[in-house]
Amino acid sequence: MLRLPVFEHHSPVGIDAALELLGEFSRRDEAVKVIAGGTDLVPNMKHEIETPQHVVSLKHLGLEGVEREGNEIVIGAMTSLESLLKDPLVEEFLPALRQAVREIAGPQLRVMGTIGGNVCLNTRCLYINQTYFWRSSLGFCIKKDGDVCHVVKGGKRCVAAASNDSALPLMLYGAQLVLRKLGQERIVALRDFYTKDGVNNREIEPDEILTQIRVPIPDQSVSCGFEKLRVRKAIDFPLLNAAVLIDRNADGMVERAEMVIGTLGPRPKLVSIKASQLGGVLDDDLITKLARKARSGNKPLTSIATDPQWRRDMIPVLIKRILKRF
């Protein structure tokens, strides 16, 4: 078994204690990571992609649970993926989120894994999610310990892929993240949370804690769905994933359509279609048009160990499959 590098583990009780602790490490300029379910962080630490000096557990901060507050569903960041699956509010109001969560990992990992952890999932790449020995044999890369990119030859920017499934429907639903640090709270739209930098694609400071995900309850007229491509029917990270949202008026005319495609690069790619390009009902023509639109301009990379051409060809297939369900 791979060994974990040495680190100091902290288990504060209550959010204030946790923020104090993070603030302290930040002041001392000591590397710190927060840990939720650990299903992403622990393997990354074993691979020495993450080498924090301190690990701060979020277990005892009271961040679990799903509630309705007015017109919003408020999801505690520490809510486990498995309990989200069983949550009646999520089932009723956020069906596409439920579809996505069902596709994350497998049952055991979903018991450990949290929604906050999935939103903050580290980017993934064939060349980085490997042992230290493997990476040293290949030559280290930009994301950790090196300065080259093995995906884009001569590339200076890390293109490791956002591989979180839950982020896609949450972006379309207009989710907002509540981020807290010592004496400070800010709210960021999930759509603005991810960056193009695969080394760290999340706009979150090491001393910040994601506490809540607030999702406006969509109108009755909204349809939103999710699809994921993977080799196995459980456990695997996506080879490709996509979510689509459309809003139709009383006559069934599509007034709004948005798509997010994941696993292409560090940021899930949002594709908005102008209202002028829509018009009309959701018929085969419009489905084909949207599917084609999703494919154009998206070039999957070799960061995922699957034929990139096939991955590209699958983009419209996933989009079509979602739209056919609406």
Add this chain to the structure above:
Amino acid sequence: MSTKVRGEGPVDSRERTTVVNQGRAEAQWDIEEDRSVRAEISSPPGGGIIGKGLRKVEGASKAIGRAIYADDITRPGMLHGKILRSPHAHARIKGIDVSDALALEGVEAVITGADLPGKYGIIPWTHDETALAQEKVLFVGDEVAAVAAIDEDTANAALRLIKVEYEVLEAIYDPQEALANADNKINEFAKRGNITKRVALDFGDVDAALEASACVVEEDYFFCGNTHAPIEPHCTVAEFEPRSRNGQGQLTVWSSTQIPHYLHRELSRVLGLSPSRVRVIQPVLGGAFGGKSDPFSLEFCAAKLAMTTGRPVKFLFTREEVFYAHRGRHPMEMKFEVGCDNMGKIKGVRSQILIDGGAYASYGLVTAYYSGQLLTGPYHFPNYAFDSTRVYTNKPPCGPKRGHGSVQPRFAFEVALDEVATQLGIDPVEIRRLNYQGESTQTVNGQRITSNGFDMCLDSVEKASDWKKRHGKLPRGKGLGIVGSMYISGTNYPIYPNTMPQAAIQLQLDRSGKVTVFTGASDIGQGSDSVVAYIVCEELGCELEDVRVVAADTDLCPVDLGAYSSRVTFMIGNACIDAAKKLRKKIQEAVGEFWELPPKQVALAGGFALHIKDTGRSIPLREAFQLAESKFGTLGSVGSYNTPKLGGDYRGGTIGASPAYSFTAHVAEVDVDEETGIIEVNKIWVAHDCGRALNPVLVEGQMEGSAYMGFAEAFMEEHVFYEEGIPAGLHKGPSLLDYRIPTSEDTPELEALIVESFDPEGPYGAKEAGEGPLHPSIPAIANAVYDAVGIRLRRMPFSPSSVLRLLNEQEG
């Protein structure tokens, strides 16, 4: 199709053997033609155990976590070992500096190639590896140095302090290039270029047969490599007691091995210890599948470090290291020509196979033979030729994986045979039925076929899958495919030439009513401990709870050659019957004397000795044992098994010669998604002739597990080192996240259909069940895909992108 294969010189006469058409020689052995008569001959004596779905003897201890695996073993003062591996695929070692590592607090010893120079290898003629690299490293992950320290973290830290200076050499990953670049020698052992072994054998006149055929299919096929991925990584604990009189000491090695006897021999040889001073113990094993049937670096390093430090040393591989240890299925580039007459009768078959061996020979010599020798059933080949070459490449060494050497050519041949059927307009089941070789016959390459239930296997899967109503008649996208195969139940080739028994048993009867079985056989999960316990119960009438099995300990148990080639049930089963019958006779005699009855009238069953006539006379078995002990003294017996003389009278004719062959047929049902190229296997019907199912539940488990493993190889398991986007020489994903084993969600429904042909020489008629049922999985799926959408899958794995490409070509 191009026919030229791999620009190689002519085969020298020493290697090419032509065996003039032997045809279907008359059977020279005594077999009853009538199957029902034979069933009587080999029947169990009436203990009521054989044929029952009893639990495995070690099942409960595994289920409740009591079973002791190698990594559960801790010894006082034990150190932890780690191995430094090469980051280069091919390099010369210019120097190694271990001084910083040795200086680290907690490090007890560091060894390098100079400390373990002894060459070894599982096959005595190909000793081409060492525990630690001598001058060169041959693949990424090859072993360079080993450290023993007070804990794993210290050992790992020490590895990073070892400085190795390498001169990087040009590496060769492609087997064609390995052939072409004879001057760039990968493994110095190779006599010619990079060739481990070439085997070319001709039987009959294939040229004339193909010439005279009404239909000849000639195609290229590719089988990608894959590995065993046992859930338990390799682990070894070694302990050395330097206390003996001549100073040699006593070495004890607990290791996750499936070949304790061969490991015993190799440890003694490489370490220079008398074999009588070496003890190998195999603890409970967490899966092997052929992946633990070589001696491995960690076993020598643990032993050497235990001798150096005087303290016990444990090595436990990481999952990544298991991928580098490998010895898995060889990639093969295969060219097949299959010719049939216009009725579909096979006239001639020829293959040319290039085998990608990786850096060391392992079982490669046998692999080269098996790739040709094991194809001559269940169909009659009147003329056959194969030419197989195994080459070295700069990758982890390949070896034997479940269905060693013959899964790959079976895939190629059965897809080709399906194509013949299509071209001739013959039903794929019918063409296989038509060519069935029958029982009590001899193959073209001189292999003796005794029992053969392949015809029943075909009937069984044809009926269960409703083949006649559904094949060729399902809507586009859905299809059925059929394949047949055969496999060995052990072989008469004992790895190192000797005339001693291949399997042996020692029994000890206790006046408490307990029976202890000492068996050298390795239970790797297949149930060999259980099989010997069942046989003892069947013969002596005792209850399963009263049998203790002491297994795979070279100090305590008689020699068994190991768990490979599907030899265990057949050989250890026969040895066990041999030993148990001797005691049975004594007990019957003693009880008969006590009751004043002929011994034959004493039955032993259910924990009692009984009068077979309905007189109600019975005594508990314990008392029966005591009567026997009083009469004969301390009760014990030994039994053994060796194969009869088998095989063709030509060089290599005994390789693949088995005392009995098992036969299998699969029907696979698939759904092909033409939009994504994703193939869904809905169901596989598996009919397997295992001779007699000693325990049908265990046989079904082997049949389903085999079919599952084949399915996994067809779609997911890729042990690959070079392809677009993957850096050459590095394993694409040496982890169980990236090397994907199907989950229960992915696995098709598997229906096991046991066929019993009652082999005249098997224990109660039993033959193997652990490897044969894997063979048809992959080609059956390929043939089903043809039925579904009309494309021929000739290259593995069956990836969605390759399916889509073929579908696009079909449209174009």
